[in-house]
Amino acid sequence: MILPIYIYGQPVLRKVAEDITADYPGLTQLIADMYDTLDKTGGIGLAAPQIGKAIRLVVINLKELAEDYPEYADYKQTFINAHILEYGEEKSSSDEGCLSLPGLSEKVVRPSKIHVQYLDEEMLPHDEWVDGYLATVMQHEFDHLEGKLYIDHISALRKQLIKKKLQGMLRGNFSCRYKFKAAK
Numbered sequence: 001m002i003l004p005i006y007i008y009g010q011p012v013l014r015k016v017a018e019d020i021t022a023d024y025p026g027l028t029q030l031i032a033d034m035y036d037t038l039d040k041t042g043g044i045g046l047a048a049p050q051i052g053k054a055i056r057l058v059v060i061n062l063k064e065l066a067e068d069y070p071e072y073a074d075y076k077q078t079f080i081n082a083h084i085l086e087y088g089e090e091k092s093s094s095d096e097g098c099l100s101l102p103g104l105s106e107k108v109v110r111p112s113k114i115h116v117q118y119l120d121e122e123m124l125p126h127d128e129w130v131d132g133y134l135a136t137v138m139q140h141e142f143d144h145l146e147g148k149l150y151i152d153h154i155s156a157l158r159k160q161l162i163k164k165k166l167q168g169m170l171r172g173n174f175s176c177r178y179k180f181k182a183a184k
């Protein structure tokens with residue numbers, strides 16, 4: 001089932017999401033729906049707050065990037081109770097966009113390497129260091145679990161420049177081709 005994407009201004013996008021347990025109602029179906037939604041929107045990552053649930057659940061599917069990053073062509077992973085424990089010192093920057101901020105994209109500087117903990121779909125624990133473009137995608141998605149958006153990381157000047165667009169979004173003044181729930 002394709003789920004509507006919650007758009008900038010929806011309060012759930014600013015909540016700190018909660019850990020869940022294996023018996024969370026409908027978890028398997030929810031994960032399947034999130035992958036369907038990601039497929040339909042052409043996104044590469046989706047965090048549960050973006051579909052209106054303040055729980056620590058993220059799905060990432062990098063097949064859209066296969067041309068630029070062949071090493072990620074088959075990368076598809078579910079992250080439950082995801083947490084970032086440490087950041088590396090080195091930084092790198094990439095252009096980021098977000099399904100919850102349609103029509104925007106900004107250059108964001110983030111640490112190149114992160115130490116993460118999460119459970120996979122089988123509820124098996126993972127504890128690993130991740131780098132490269134995947135580390136950027138994971139930071140973007142895991143930020144959603146802290147109630148953060150990529151625009152929180154851009155300069156005051158850039159933020160000023162996109163202010164009108166953000167305000168428009170709050171008033172429902174934007175277009176996107178997928179199902180959504182706007183703030184208004």
Ligand code: ZN
Pocket residue numbers: 097098099100140141144
């Ligand atoms: Zn996002």
